[in-house]
Amino acid sequence: MLEYSLLNWILVVALIVGASVKVRWSEDRQSNVIDLFLEAYQIYYDSFYFVLNLPFP
Template sequence: MKKPATRAQLRRRHPRGQAMVEYSVINWVLVLALVVTMTSNVFGNQNVIDLFLQAYQVYYDSFYLVLNLPFP
């Protein structure tokens, strides 16, 4: 016959923060990759920030072009 499990055996292990450490390391790596990509010239002579601002300017200009059309 099996001996009943003691209270210590039945108690679940408490999490020790491993998930938070993994989450923090993954976020740190992603932020580092983002910063490196943003500050380096990945796409020729322009960095990612300049390309983003140019794309936003094109979007802004096209949006207001459509709004200012003379058609109702």
């Protein structure tokens, strides 16, 4: 069974690596994993509130 200190260390290292490694998607676009998750959440949030603000027929 893993100790919690080892598990916490692995999670912290994964967060640091995910925040620092840049993924190159095209010639003009590169971003890290956290930026990609935040961008996906922003698109989800905007579409959710767009549907909520539609007038009912």
